[in-house]
Amino acid sequence: MRWKGIIFLVVIFAILVALSFLFTDKWIESKLEETASGLNGAKVEIDNLSFSIFGPELRWDRLQITDPKNTMINMVESGFCEFKMEFLPLLSNKVIIENIQLSDLRTNTDRENDGAISKEERIVISQPNYVKETVSKLRKRIEDTPALQLVGQVKSANVDSILAILNITSVKKIDSLQKNLTGKYDTWYKELTNLDYGKDLKTIEQKVKSFDVKKLKSIEDYRSALNNVEQINSTISSVSKDFQNKKKSLQSDLSNLKSGVSVVDDWVAADYKSALSIAKIPEINTQNMAEMIFGERVVGQFSQYLGYVGEARSYANKLKSDEPEKQDPPRLKGQDIYFYNQHARPDFWIKNIDLSGQTENQIHLSGFVQNIVSDQRQIGAPTEFDIKGSSDEGASVELKGSLNYLEEIPQEKFNVYYAGFSLANTKISDSDLLPNKVKKGTGKVESSVNLSGDNIEGKVKFTGQNLEFDLSQQGKPKNKIEEIIQSIVKSISTLDLVMSIQGKGDDLKFRINSNLDDLFVKKMNAILSGEVAAAKKKLKSKIDAEVNKYKGKLNNTISAKEKMIQSEIKKYEDMINKQKELVNKKKKEIEDKIKKEQSKQLNKVKDLLKF
Amino acid sequence: MFVLEFIAKLIKILRSEISPNQISWGFALGMILGLTPFLSLHNLIVVILIIILKVNLATAIFSFGIFSAVAYLVDPLFHSFGYYLLVDLDSLNGFWTWLYNVPILALSKFNNTVVMGSLIFSVILMIPVYFLVKIGVVNYREKIDVKIKNWKFIKLIKGTKIYSLYEKIRDLGV
Structure with a gap:
């Protein structure tokens, strides 16, 4: 026995304990920030994180989650937060949290600095095939819908170059x-x-x-x-x-x-x-008119949410597999194998998160998210959330849903109700058919989306009321089409939009309808029909x-x-x-x-x- | 120069009064440290053993250096071996599942393919390596060292001014 060695070890241990008091907080903070940022695709920042082994408990002064689409804005920001973890599971490499109180939540707050991260820092979770296929089908559908430069295109349709x-x-x-x-x-x-x-x-x-x-x-x-x-x-x-x-x-x-x-x-x-398809000579009907006006925006949003579902499913599927697929990890990193035991506690489980705060529209929010868990089968319950809120101005919001991965077929349900919110200063379409921002008006969204395996069934209803568009930016119409658009924009006071999606794979039915469709179709057809017929005849x-x-x-x-x-x-x-x-x-x-x-x-x- | 110095140090250890047992155990334990990912729970135990037991530290460090490089080269094999033990070998699945939920042991990262593959591989190698090194040290001291000392080449080098200068600098540094 080397006594000097034992003394040396004791000294080293004491130094390590002392250092851990100084650096553990920073280390946990940077690890959490790094992983969360990678998953979010933009910076997630935690201010003054503090970890105590007594409890054990974790607290921070502020949490900022950057919006990956606009990295100068925080998607969500929260104030002081403190929560306890169970001690014994930590010894088994498990994190079990009974309750997190996330108060003073705010949405869309300005950031002091850019929250972008490099491509290398992002953690890419591969999407299930059905998500990729559905998204690409929807995008193709919208891309194939002729854009509004129709008349220009029809007139300039050079038959020889098309041939x-x-x-x-x-x-x-x-x-x-x-x-x-x-x-x-x-x-x-x-x-x-x-x-x-x-x-x-x-x-x-x-x-x-x-x-x-x-x-x-x-x-x-x-x-x-x-x-x-x-x-x-x-x-x-x-x-x-x-x-x-x-x-x-x-x-x-x-x-x-x-x-x-x-x-x-x-x-x-x-x-x-x-x-005809190369020349993009359009068939103007109410269905593709709605897709032209709102398709890009609706499909973009829908694909984004479907992507989140895909990521959740990918993670759940990874753990469900009895025989994990052999990966090719970087050198010296290896592959972690998960061993499922129905009677054991999960590796990660936040039993409850109580949320409260307010949105940028002064809607006071409160609600909960339950059972964020690494393997739902071990607790026998799905992940559920229910968040409600209302503002003094009469706006109200309700988000309710569940992610159920208990059975072989994954199921997700989402219900969103958002009413009475102001549309002022927003652009409700990415299409040139509706280029103006809304000056005044209120909106209402009701949506319900159910996913079961590869099957999607969803309906989104948007209603805009008392609409008044900002016409100050527009100059004199340059052509007949612009003239039509301007006249329609002036006359719109309500907007009803319904998007429905149903089915799976090749049998996916997707429709968008709005009250503007008929208006646009009638006026557009009046101009286009002659041009279209002539171009078609020439080509034929x-x-x-x-x-x-x-x-x-x-x-x-x-x-x-x-x-x-x-x-x-x-x-x-x-x-x-x-x-x-x-x-x-x-x-x-x-x-x-x-x-x-x-x-x-x-x-x-x-x-x-x-x- | 670094490599030469390293070899010189090794020869110095071999020629020293340190027992072959201490050198062999140092080499075998250093091998485990080198072959397996350093920041693992089992390595904490290995480090403690190296420090508190009378094993030769310099040999352990030497062995750690050598086997760290080997580990980098054979990492894919460790990954495959670990995957075989953790996934393909169905008979062990129940044991791993139990181990996965045992406090403290669950922190050992045993469920990582490289940790598992390299640890089992180095534990299997430990005893043969211990005996081989021990036999090597004894043989070196009894037979090889005398021969090396009598090599004309060695005598020639030792006779040069550069070597005596090196010895002076080395002694100053001590």
Whole structure:
């Protein structure tokens, strides 16, 4: 035993304890700030954090959570906060907090400095596939909705440049079809010309002609000749049957080929549709009008919230897995494996957070968030929140929801009600169709979104009342469209907007409707319909002209090849018919002779019987 | 220069009066410190053992330095080995789950693949390394050291002015 070593250890331990009193607070503060900032995507700052092992308890003077979209503003800011943790779970690396009292909460407060963090500092949690797919589908839907530069676009739609970009696929397809048809026709023609019926039929003809009925003497001669003729006849019938079968097979093959030609029109229609989409020549109807005006804003917000849900689900799924996927961590970091035990306490659990404070609109908020927990299965309860508030001016807000990851299928429910808030100085649309800020007016939002697995069902209703738009910024209208917009903006006093989303994956139904749709549609259509029709006609005729060259060539090839084949068929048919006629004539001749001979013999017998 | 000094120090330890046991234990415990992530609960125990037991500190530090570099190189293997023990080996799952919830032990980061892989690997190696080093030290002192001292090359170096100058500077520093 090294006694000096023990004394050294005791001294070191004492120094460490002393240092921990000085530096633990700073260390915990910076660790918490670093992790929370990474998850938030912008700075999260805690002022004067203090940790005490006695209790144990944690307190801070101020908490600021920066808005990642505007890093000069705090999304949420809270005042003094103090809470206790359970001591024993800390020894098992678990943090269990009974209650946190977050008072003096304020939203959208100004920051003293920029709260942005670098890309490297952000913690990116991978989103589940269904979230990525849904977001990208919604974004594509909005991107595909023609923007408002419609008239300009329609007028400037340069048909030649569109055709240059557009790969007219039908031309290549027609060309390939023509090659295919030519090949088939040539094969059949070759097969027909190679038929050896000609030789057979010539032999038959010679045989038939060689029968000289006059040379036949007795009835036996006649009968033998008749048998021979019938044999020849059956040979001709067999040749004819064989030829008819070939003809039938050829005709069925040709009819199939021809039916392939009928899809040419579909190809041309598809090219025309592509051209319209490149030119962004719009179909103005109430549905896509609402998407044009509000789509970008609504989809942006919805995607953001869906992203939060995705992150929560990713985390919950990670812990749910019995066999965590092997990762490729940085050197010396390793991968932490979670071991689920239903009867154990969770690694992290804030049982309750009591919230109180006020928003920037002077709405006094109060409510709770319950069971923020690392693994819901260990406590048998979902995460729930319920926050309510109202202002002296009559505005009221209610946020209620739950994140339930207890079962195999994750479920989230959100209900938001926000009414009586001022819309003054806000822009309710990102579209050029509604460029003005609101000068006066109040708003109401009612929304309910339920997610169950990949299935989404949601409805958001927004109502703006007593609206008055700020017209001071707008100058004289530069074109007819701007004139319409200005006249509509002047006349709007209420706005009703309903967004609904339902379904999953490819079966996702998304709709936005508003009371402005009809107004815009009527006035826009009045201007656009003429321009749109002209542009469409121009495009159609250019595409038709390009395609018709190939179509004509195709039709000419078909008719020329058909003619060749039909003439070959006719040649064989004529030859067969001619031989048939010849044999039948010969047969008739012999039969007549036999009849004649029979009656002659009969008369002879009668004469003998008379005596 | 640093490497030469390091080798010189090692040779000095080998030639010293320190027992082969102390050197071997120092080397084996230093190996655990070096191979496993330093800031772990088990390493606190290893450090305490190094300090309070009569093991050779210099050897432990030397071993720690060498095996820290080795650990960096073989980290992916430790990760895979740890993952195998913690995840793939179903029979141990119940034990790990129990351990995960045991106070203090849960703080040991045993559920980290690199901690687990490197710790088990170094614990397995500890005894063989102890005996190998011990045999090495005994052999060096009995056979190799005498031979090295008699090498012409060594004698030549020791005979140079630079070496005597180095010895003077070294002695001044002591």
